[in-house]
Amino acid sequence: MVSGHLTIHLRDRDVELDPGELFVVPRGVEHCPDAGEETLVLLIEPDGTPNTGDTGGPMTVEPRSL
Numbered sequence: 001m002v003s004g005h006l007t008i009h010l011r012d013r014d015v016e017l018d019p020g021e022l023f024v025v026p027r028g029v030e031h032c033p034d035a036g037e038e039t040l041v042l043l044i045e046p047d048g049t050p051n052t053g054d055t056g057g058p059m060t061v062e063p064r065s066l
Contacts, residue, residue, distance in 0.1 A: 004039025008032070 001017045008015040008023060009032040015023050025031050033041075 002040035002042060004035060004037055004041075006039050006041060007034045009034060 001019055001021055003019050006017045008017065008025065010025075011030060017023055
């Protein structure tokens with residue numbers, strides 16, 4: 001995480017992150033990130049991961065090559 005404070009809610013626990021900390025969500029694990037203040041994070045995801053999961057809708061973009 002870059003700045004701020006982030007809580008990642010998992011089904012069995014919450015993970016609290018502060019600047020400089022890292023957490024890897026295992027593949028297929030349901031999670032919900034939650035920030036009560038402005039928070040900057042760096043996300044690293046596999047190629048082709050939609051930005052809103054598989055929900056679809058106007059906020060989902062098609063994968064693109066960089």
